[in-house]
Amino acid sequence: MEILPTHKIPSAIIDIIDESEQYCFIVSPYLSLWPLLERSLSKAARQKKRITFIVRNDPSVNPIAKKIHDTYGFEIVSLNNLHAKLYLNERHSLITSMNLFDYSKEQNHEIGIFSDDRRFSTELLQEYVVNDLLQVKPHFRLSGYFDSDDRAIASEMLEFEHKLDKLGFCVLCGESINVEMSPNSRFAHFRCKKCYFADPDADSYELETKYCHLCGSTYDSTLEKPLHNECIDKIKNYDKWVNQGRRGIRPSV
Numbered sequence: 001m002e003i004l005p006t007h008k009i010p011s012a013i014i015d016i017i018d019e020s021e022q023y024c025f026i027v028s029p030y031l032s033l034w035p036l037l038e039r040s041l042s043k044a045a046r047q048k049k050r051i052t053f054i055v056r057n058d059p060s061v062n063p064i065a066k067k068i069h070d071t072y073g074f075e076i077v078s079l080n081n082l083h084a085k086l087y088l089n090e091r092h093s094l095i096t097s098m099n100l101f102d103y104s105k106e107q108n109h110e111i112g113i114f115s116d117d118r119r120f121s122t123e124l125l126q127e128y129v130v131n132d133l134l135q136v137k138p139h140f141r142l143s144g145y146f147d148s149d150d151r152a153i154a155s156e157m158l159e160f161e162h163k164l165d166k167l168g169f170c171v172l173c174g175e176s177i178n179v180e181m182s183p184n185s186r187f188a189h190f191r192c193k194k195c196y197f198a199d200p201d202a203d204s205y206e207l208e209t210k211y212c213h214l215c216g217s218t219y220d221s222t223l224e225k226p227l228h229n230e231c232i233d234k235i236k237n238y239d240k241w242v243n244q245g246r247r248g249i250r251p252s253v
Contacts, residue, residue: 016088020051025087034105054082055077057078076141085099098112172192212228
């Protein structure tokens with residue numbers, strides 16, 4: 001953690017935008033554009049970065065927010081009574097008193113708490129942005145240029161999530177099994193009851209298995225590695241999708 005005085009806060013915000021790779025959330029009730037910020041947003045737009053502005057529903061803010069959307073294609077979420085100021089990407093976060101407002105950086109006495117702790121940034125995203133701010137009905141929302149793609153991915157990921165939570169296949173006989181697993185015990189049971197009780201003490205390295213536990217396809221699996229690589233990649237993509245805070249996106253209909 002680092003305490004930032006007023007003059008260091010704007011550059012930290014620009015760095016958070018510039019260094020974002022998976023996502024960037026800008027939570028600022030009030031905002032305005034200044035040359036360095038516009039240059040950073042323009043660069044981010046060319047790189048097609050996922051940037052979401054969460055702003056206050058206010059007559060002085062709405063036209064600027066819509067201009068940012070029209071000019072750069074970023075997502076805009078307008079909320080009533082927003083007061084928090086937060087800037088974060090997948091690695092860095094800044095909690096501050098400063099709005100994204102040139103008057104604030106020139107005239108006010110502000111303070112910021114900057115963190116480069118990836119876990120802390122993820123917790124802020126999940127606990128505050130996704131589970132709090134994005135659960136509030138917006139005054140208006142302007143979709144970003146990734147919206148249609150994200151909705152399609154959301155449909156695919158939520159369907160996959162259902163499989164992760166409810167379904168599995170016995171790695172010995174290939175029969176479907178309902179495992180009812182919690183997130184903390186994912187893939188804890190790889191054999192059906194019949195196969196398990198036939199040899200409950202089987203060595204995980206020596207037991208010859210022949211099905212992928214997630215999709216049921218034929219695969220030279222083991223109890224140590226019950227999933228083939230394609231399903232492992234799907235899980236990694238799913239976990240990345242969740243960690244990016246994209247789970248709140250409405251799926252395609």
